[in-house]
Amino acid sequence: MQDNLSRTFAALADPTRRAILAQLSRGEATVSDLAQPFLKNMSLPAVTKHLKVLEKAGLVSKGRHAQWRPCTLNTEPLRDAVGWMEQYRIAWEEQLDRLDAYLQTKTKGTHHDL
Amino acid sequence: MQDNLSRTFAALADPTRRAILAQLSRGEATVSDLAQPFLKNMSLPAVTKHLKVLEKAGLVSKGRHAQWRPCTLNTEPLRDAVGWMEQYRIAWEEQLDRLDAYLQTKTKGTHHDL
């Protein structure tokens, strides 16, 4: 996976990783804090691996404090991803307009107007 | 890959597929239209597969016109993806604020103010 944008989207393409980011958006957390909600379903090394994917995408930074590794959210890649999607805003607003127009012509011929 | 959001992000995690979407945002195109920019680097079946990934994510719809399959962009999954990211807007605006504050304290002590 060559480029940053691909790495970011790939990192987001997993519900566990998205949940980790959601948790980090509420503040710093250690690896075991982050792992705790998942330990019924997966092992700690699995969470470590997910964090590594998020780190490589630049979405998470890991610090050191004694034996803990406090993690923080880094939003810059998210901004880049949204930025890439913004280029489609025109296209999707057109689609909403078409839907709008369609719904209007649809109601025009029925008894539901008014 | 269970859920729609994961499928959408996974579909976006490839530069070829993003380029296909970019082309479709400029209007309807057939499979060979879409494939043409890539045929130096990959085969036509490879493009067919990429399109299938985009279809399964709901990002592309394929019609029929004689032997051609005209493809169109479907932006709804993109809206969902942006919607998911919006929940981090608060977090990332805080980051911008912190950066801002940092830059201000940094300039305060230098000769660069004014």
Next chain:
DNA sequence: CTATTATTTAACTTAGCAGTTAATTATCTA
């Protein structure tokens, strides 16, 4: 029916991801 164009499917290879358990490293505390 045959040939041509557009696209897909089949069968296969290669590589990487997500998970596991067991062992290792890092750090603090007694």
Next chain:
DNA sequence: TAGATAATTAACTGCTAAGTTAAATAATAG
């Protein structure tokens, strides 16, 4: 130093994704 806690690394498995070439299907045109 020994033991406990936090986290990572190693080695392995199973699955899926991305690409290939060759064959099959869909539709048109002669």
